[in-house]
Amino acid sequence: MMNQTSIISDLILWIEKNLEQPLSIDHVADKSGYSKWHLQRMFKKVTGQILGTYIRNRRLTHAAVALKLTSKPILDIAMQYRFDSQQTFTRSFKKQFSDTPATYRRNTLWDLEGIMPPIVLNRTRFMLPEPSFVNFPEKVFWGITYRNNCSLNQLIQNNAVFRKQFFTDYLAKYFKNHKMLPDRIYTFMRTHSDKDHIDEQQIFYTIGLEDNSIVDNIHKYVNQGGLYICFKYVGIPSGFSDFMSQVYFSALPRLNIKIRAGDVIEIHYDHSNLTASSIVSEIPLMECDYCVPIIMKDDAGCL
Known part of the structure; x- marks a missing residue:
């Protein structure tokens, strides 16, 4: 029984x-x-x-x-x-x-207090490390912006699928002109509601570097910076969706913060084993900082 x-x-x-x-x-x-x-x-x-x-x-x-x-x-x-x-x-x-x-x-700021995560039994969930608070300066990057649509119910799961597709395309373009990737790759993700499809989100995902490397269809991208809360992820790529779910539905609702408008930044590290034929699903270990734009609740009245 x-x-x-x-x-x-x-x-x-x-x-x-x-x-x-x-x-x-x-x-x-x-x-x-x-x-x-x-x-x-x-x-x-x-x-x-x-x-x-x-x-x-x-x-x-x-x-x-x-x-x-x-x-x-x-x-x-x-x-x-x-x-x-x-x-x-x-x-x-x-x-x-x-x-x-x-x-x-x-409300332009998103207070996650009141968000209730699903109960998880019978398995050990990935334990989030303590977050850090970082003030990023406004900075210029050079990258490629990808776009896709998905339903709200599939936003987090599809985000991982899109990331794989986008990185595969980006790496193919990058390795046409370079042999090795730099130590850090930056991604900037933002979503918008779709007025033509009210149940869907438009996802914009920019993959870029700090220098103007020669990559097909590259463009200048300015990140506005500001205060971010950052969570470190080290694990297999397939576990990243569960990690994001815990960030939004478990960790952030317990903190004294509100999400503000701005890009979610991912800083990916250690690409020494990546080659032109690499795809994200084949990376044995993924290491990145996942950074969400925020404002402290105590400062919200100063806006």
């Missing part, structure tokens, strides 16, 4: 895939095969959380991300995550995020 942790772990994975579907306690109990009373007791025992509250918090978290990263109407977002009216959605949203959905969307 499966132990309770395995049962609840499988159930959580199913809930995550079905947040836009009916998820009353009766629906979830039917899926689990247990009575709703037994299931709720088991869920609380294993996770320390109340099942119905967990589902609502996860739906509101997804709704908050949709408000900030898409142009989808608020009512549509409320309906997407199974709130029976915009009024009910607004009341629940304000309780979790201390702002109405409209105010939350309008």
Whole structure:
């Protein structure tokens, strides 16, 4: 017989895939095969959380991300995550995020307090190292900018796929004129909501160097700099998506910061083993600093 942790772990994975579907306690109990009373007791025992509250918090978290990263109407977002009216959605949203959905969307700074990560059982998650705070100066880089679209639900996973595609193209262009890469490669990522496709994000990803190296289609790129919070990642490339999820959904919501407009910067190190035929998935070890543009909450009133 499966132990309770395995049962609840499988159930959580199913809930995550079905947040836009009916998820009353009766629906979830039917899926689990247990009575709703037994299931709720088991869920609380294993996770320390109340099942119905967990589902609502996860739906509101997804709704908050949709408000900030898409142009989808608020009512549509409320309906997407199974709130029976915009009024009910607004009341629940304000309780979790201390702002109405409209105010939350309008704010130029993104306060992640209230974002609730999914519960993870049965496996050891990558432990994030302590972040550092860095003030980057405005600086000129030389690079190539790539662009793609993806749905909001696939933003983090597709980001890893796009990174592989973009790096493969960039490396092929670079090695036409050079034998070895420099010690550091910089990437600058920014996203914009797509007015023509309200469920999608436009991803702009610039790969560049500090010097004007001869690369096909290279252009000048100016990063505005400012205060960043940086997390170090050392691991296999396939683990980077889980790393990013933990940065945004676990680490940043606990800190006294707000995300401001600006590029997310990745600084990639140690490319001594890369060749013209290398692709990102073949790199045995990936080392980079992942830096998010922020402002301290205590300074937000000074803007």
